[in-house]
Amino acid sequence: MSQPSDGISDKDSLRNKIMGMGDASLKKSYYTQLQEHVLNLEKSRMETEESFKRAEANKNLFIALFHQASDGIIVVDLESGKFKFCNRAFAEMFDYNSDSPLLSFASALPGEDAENLENALRKMASGEIRFLNNVMIHKNDGDIIYADISGSAVEIENRKYVLAVFRDMTGARKLELEKAEFAAKINQSQKMEAIGTLAGGVAHDFNNIIGGIMGLAEISLDEVKDNTDLRDNLNQIITACRRARDITTQLLSITYKTEKKYEPVSFNGIIRDSVILLKATLPASVSIKVTDNAEEDTVLADHAGISQIIINLCTNSAHAMNYSGDIRIRTSNADIDEYLMQKNPELLLGKHFLLEVSDTGCGIPKDIVDRIFEPFFTTKEKGKGTGLGLSIIHGIVKNHGGVITVYSEEGIGTTFRIFFPLAADRVKSVVAEEYNPDSVKDALVLFVDDEELLVKVGEKILSNMGNKTVSFANPMEALAYFENNAESIDAVITDMAMPKMNGLKLAEKIHAVKKDVPVILCSGYSDELMKENTDMKDISRLIMKPFSAGELAKVLTEVLNAVKKQRAD
Amino acid sequence: MKEYSSIPLRKFVAPEFLFGSGAIPMLSRYIKNLGVKKILLVSDPGVMNAGWVSVVEKQIKDTHIPHVLFTDVSPNPRDCEVMTGAEIYQKESCDMIVAVGGGSPMDCAKGIGIVCINKSHISEFEGVDKIPLPGPPLVCIPTTSGTSADISQFSIILDSVRKVKMAIVSKILVPDAALIDPVTLSTMDAKLTAETGMDALVHAFEAYVSNASSPITDLNALRAVELIRKNLVGMIKCGGKGEEADNMMLGSLLAGLAFSNASLGIVHAMAHALGGFLDLRHGECNAILLEHAVNYNYESAHEKYNDLASAMGIETKGMTDSQIKNALTESIGKLRYDSGIRHGFSALGLKKDEIPFLADYALSDICIVTNPREALKSEIEELYVAAF
Numbered sequence: 020m021s022q023p024s025d026g027i028s029d030k031d032s033l034r035n036k037i038m039g040m041g042d043a044s045l046k047k048s049y050y051t052q053l054q055e056h057v058l059n060l061e062k063s064r065m066e067t068e069e070s071f072k073r074a075e076a077n078k079n080l081f082i083a084l085f086h087q088a089s090d091g092i093i094v095v096d097l098e099s100g101k102f103k104f105c106n107r108a109f110a111e112m113f114d115y116n117s118d119s120p121l122l123s124f125a126s127a128l129p130g131e132d133a134e135n136l137e138n139a140l141r142k143m144a145s146g147e148i149r150f151l152n153n154v155m156i157h158k159n160d161g162d163i164i165y166a167d168i169s170g171s172a173v174e175i176e177n178r179k180y181v182l183a184v185f186r187d188m189t190g191a192r193k194l195e196l197e198k199a200e201f202a203a204k205i206n207q208s209q210k211m212e213a214i215g216t217l218a219g220g221v222a223h224d225f226n227n228i229i230g231g232i233m234g235l236a237e238i239s240l241d242e243v244k245d246n247t248d249l250r251d252n253l254n255q256i257i258t259a260c261r262r263a264r265d266i267t268t269q270l271l272s273i274t275y276k277t278e279k280k281y282e283p284v285s286f287n288g289i290i291r292d293s294v295i296l297l298k299a300t301l302p303a304s305v306s307i308k309v310t311d312n313a314e315e316d317t318v319l320a321d322h323a324g325i326s327q328i329i330i331n332l333c334t335n336s337a338h339a340m341n342y343s344g345d346i347r348i349r350t351s352n353a354d355i356d357e358y359l360m361q362k363n364p365e366l367l368l369g370k371h372f373l374l375e376v377s378d379t380g381c382g383i384p385k386d387i388v389d390r391i392f393e394p395f396f397t398t399k400e401k402g403k404g405t406g407l408g409l410s411i412i413h414g415i416v417k418n419h420g421g422v423i424t425v426y427s428e429e430g431i432g433t434t435f436r437i438f439f440p441l442a443a444d445r446v447k448s449v450v451a452e453e454y455n456p457d458s459v460k461d462a463l464v465l466f467v468d469d470e471e472l473l474v475k476v477g478e479k480i481l482s483n484m485g486n487k488t489v490s491f492a493n494p495m496e497a498l499a500y501f502e503n504n505a506e507s508i509d510a511v512i513t514d515m516a517m518p519k520m521n522g523l524k525l526a527e528k529i530h531a532v533k534k535d536v537p538v539i540l541c542s543g544y545s546d547e548l549m550k551e552n553t554d555m556k557d558i559s560r561l562i563m564k565p566f567s568a569g570e571l572a573k574v575l576t577e578v579l580n581a582v583k584k585q586r587a588d
Numbered sequence: 589m590k591e592y593s594s595i596p597l598r599k600f601v602a603p604e605f606l607f608g609s610g611a612i613p614m615l616s617r618y619i620k621n622l623g624v625k626k627i628l629l630v631s632d633p634g635v636m637n638a639g640w641v642s643v644v645e646k647q648i649k650d651t652h653i654p655h656v657l658f659t660d661v662s663p664n665p666r667d668c669e670v671m672t673g674a675e676i677y678q679k680e681s682c683d684m685i686v687a688v689g690g691g692s693p694m695d696c697a698k699g700i701g702i703v704c705i706n707k708s709h710i711s712e713f714e715g716v717d718k719i720p721l722p723g724p725p726l727v728c729i730p731t732t733s734g735t736s737a738d739i740s741q742f743s744i745i746l747d748s749v750r751k752v753k754m755a756i757v758s759k760i761l762v763p764d765a766a767l768i769d770p771v772t773l774s775t776m777d778a779k780l781t782a783e784t785g786m787d788a789l790v791h792a793f794e795a796y797v798s799n800a801s802s803p804i805t806d807l808n809a810l811r812a813v814e815l816i817r818k819n820l821v822g823m824i825k826c827g828g829k830g831e832e833a834d835n836m837m838l839g840s841l842l843a844g845l846a847f848s849n850a851s852l853g854i855v856h857a858m859a860h861a862l863g864g865f866l867d868l869r870h871g872e873c874n875a876i877l878l879e880h881a882v883n884y885n886y887e888s889a890h891e892k893y894n895d896l897a898s899a900m901g902i903e904t905k906g907m908t909d910s911q912i913k914n915a916l917t918e919s920i921g922k923l924r925y926d927s928g929i930r931h932g933f934s935a936l937g938l939k940k941d942e943i944p945f946l947a948d949y950a951l952s953d954i955c956i957v958t959n960p961r962e963a964l965k966s967e968i969e970e971l972y973v974a975a976f
């Protein structure tokens with residue numbers, strides 16, 4: 020109140036307000052507050068509406084996601100067992116259509132499976148387990164599916180549920196099984212190859228031994244000109260040796276790499292010839308019916324091998340049918356595509372000639388079907404089976420780049436299918452030809468073989484022919500001799516596989532000393548010669564063991580005549 | 589046709605009030621009509637001892653609406669008491685206040701209401717028209733014949749730190765309803781009856797001479813003076829019962845209607861200073877000061893004072909102004925003496941050197957604004973001395 024002027028105006032306005040004449044001198048009224056409250060209510064109502072719309076949009080999005088998922092998803096009320104939600108993938112998994120909605124496991128599955136699943140989900144809800152792999156589930160229609168299941172507890176509107184995801188593994192599992200089957204097939208073919216190699220190795224040694232026996236028998240035959248009894252014996256030994264040689268040659272064919280002549284042949288023609296032969300040997304109660312559906316039947320093949328395939332298969336079939344019934348032979352062309360190739364790793368892409376031989380015989384039990392191609396595997400009693408038939412077929416088919424499969428049902432019958440590639444370029448192998456010129460005489464031959472027995476055989480054959488021999492079991496010694504006596508040696512005959520130095524190396528060393536000496540290479544086992552990079556420049560001729568005296572004489576004569584001719588030129 | 593009326597523009601605000609026997613039982617009807625959920629019942633220990641709290645609680649219970657009782661209120665209600673009550677109101681999620689008692693619980697209840705709704709400290713509302721939002725529904729049941737807080741736009745709260753009585757003035761403070769039943773006066777003792785009665789008399793006097801008075805407030809003020817003059821001493825003698833008590837309740841109501849709209853003057857300004865500084869009783873201070881203030885103000889509103897003299901029963905015909913002034917101050921002094929207030933401020937513990945402080949406070953009190961004479965500090969000091 021020290022400043023009267025201010026005081027007065029202050030006082031006046033205060034007095035005015037006290038009297039109720041001020042701007043804000045209003046009686047108590049809730050109207051403004053109510054208005055504000057109503058406004059806020061309206062605002063929050065709009066916000067609620069807005070958030071409801073957003074929630075609705077979200078809901079639709081999640082429902083779409085829920086149904087889009089490729090895994091089956093369900094929400095189950097564990098107390099009642101009823102499904103609260105179930106997505107499309109789950110419904111499809113259990114073949115449900117919208118007419119009869121899936122209500123629970125009990126409505127979708129046989130009782131036991133439904134119960135097991137509910138128990139599993141209960142454990143997932145309690146956290147005892149998180150997932151199960153490859154659960155086998157039987158469906159009401161009898162089908163079986165496999166599923167990976169994961170689940171956990173969820174709470175919806177204060178109620179406990181379990182949320183579970185079912186991943187259908189049926190397809191994946193099938194693929195896995197097929198893979199395992201595929202791997203087993205590869206295993207089987209590797210096993211066959213190992214067995215074949217083993218048998219081939221044994222055959223090689225056998226050949227050497229038989230060669231020795233046969234050679235000595237032939238030499239002895241020459242020496243016992245007058246003693247007819249002894250001659251007969253020796254002739255029988257030689258005949259037996261020839262038979263033994265045939266078997267070992269067959270065995271060698273299992274190793275896939277025997278020297279055979281491949282030429283374009285008409286497969287159907289071979290079948291015709293073989294059937295004539297079979298009909299002559301099999302009883303009349305066995306009939307052979309041939310159906311030819313192959314438009315193309317030209318295959319690069321070894322005539323004898325193909326015929327052996329047909330004869331062996333039909334013989335087995337006749338036996339399996341107890342020599343009474345029909346054998347069906349069907350031929351066709353088959354195109355091997357990638358799908359077939361995946362199923363059978365041995366097949367090659369492209370056009371094939373397919374030979375099928377079926378019978379209505381006893382069939383092959385499942386547990387032995389994997390072994391029938393093994394050499395010496397037989398179910399037949401002693402004397403009736405050798406167990407070599409199918410292994411030989413297997414080898415021949417392999418050699419032709421083909422594939423053999425077997426389908427058999429016990430008590431119903433067996434079908435063998437063989438795929439041969441149609442027309443392909445193949446290198447013709449070196450094969451000794453048979454003819455009879457006059458043998459060469461008075462030559463000095465250096466003979467090298469690490470097998471003492473064969474050295475003797477060689478010496479005898481050559482001396483019987485009227486030639487002279489210097490022989491060594493050791494190639495190094497042989498080379499040393501040659502270095503000192505090069506001028507007097509007319510020809511060299513050497514084994515291929517020898518310790519310290521092989522035949523090829525020896526030939527090279529010899530030619531380093533004297534260029535035009537012919538070298539004849541002997542081999543009982545052709546593998547090492549057939550390698551693509553094998554250099555045959557120092558070899559004049561190749562002769563396969565076991566060779567007969569005649570064969571050796573022929574080759575030696577040809578080689579020396581060629582040298583003579585060359586020198587004369 | 590006159591260009592303007594000679595009657596100045598005035599407003600008259602009063603709550604809905606029920607006056608008479610049976611007013612208290614009407615409370616349940618108000619509660620039900622408002623549709624509230626929980627009630628804060630504000631009172632003080634004295635009223636509770638007199639039994640009026642349980643009378644009101646019975647009415648509330650009849651409505652089956654829960655309530656909380658708050659009675660920590662001093663004779664001069666303090667800011668901290670208001671805040672404590674507000675805390676209870678909010679903690680208990682109340683949505684209505686019922687006050688029963690004299691001026692203290694009613695002023696406190698008004699404070700609690702605005703604090704709760706506006707979420708501010710009570711001191712934020714000191715002054716005129718400083719309350720942004722109205723408080724919750726408030727029903728007042730007066731139990732004294734004096735303060736008239738049940739119908740006024742005033743709430744006087746003691747600032748316990750500054751030791752000042754804050755006057756909070758706003759139409760918003762006018763309660764929603766007053767249930768005035770003279771039966772409540774039956775429990776008042778003589779001292780309280782004298783103090784509140786003299787307070788009511790001061791209300792009427794100050795409203796009548798206020799520079800904000802109006803014909804309507806005048807009507808109420810004069811009638812109030814008459815009723816109080818005739819019945820105060822008799823009521824004290826009868827112990828608050830009977831016709832005198834009824835008339836005193838009516839006098840207090842009319843005085844209240846007058847001062848709530850015309851405001852007060854220098855007596856209340858000086859009494860508020862004493863109440864804040866020394867925590868003296870409001871009615872007692874007013875009673876001691878009135879005759880001195882009339883003497884000081886007389887010249888500034890002699891016609892009005894002459895009317896008041898007539899209302900006090902003085903035959904003023906033929907008297908000079910100074911004769912009337914003397915007769916009026918004498919009659920006031922006699923009424924005070926007869927009602928039992930026979931001492932000055934020295935007896936209440938006031939010290940002379942405190943007077944300048946008090947004068948300062950009185951000068952800044954809102955009531956000084958409507959006093960008919962603009963007072964100087966020295967004049968106020970002299971008035972305190974005169975009443976020493």
Ligand SMILES: Nc1ncnc2c1ncn2[C@@H]1O[C@H](COP(=O)(O)OP(=O)(O)O)[C@@H](O)[C@H]1O
Pocket residue numbers: 331335336339378380381382383391392396397398399403404405406407408409410433
């Ligand atoms: N068509 C067939 N039906 C049933 N079993 C067969 C057939 N062909 C071959 N087998 C089985 O395969 C085995 C091996 O056959 P194979 O190699 O030809 O040897 P072998 O005929 O000497 O027993 C036979 O013992 C027989 O158990």
Ligand SMILES: [Fe+2]
Pocket residue numbers: 735787791856870
């Ligand atoms: Fe008062």
Ligand SMILES: [Mg+2]
Pocket residue numbers: 331334335404406407408409
């Ligand atoms: Mg057989």
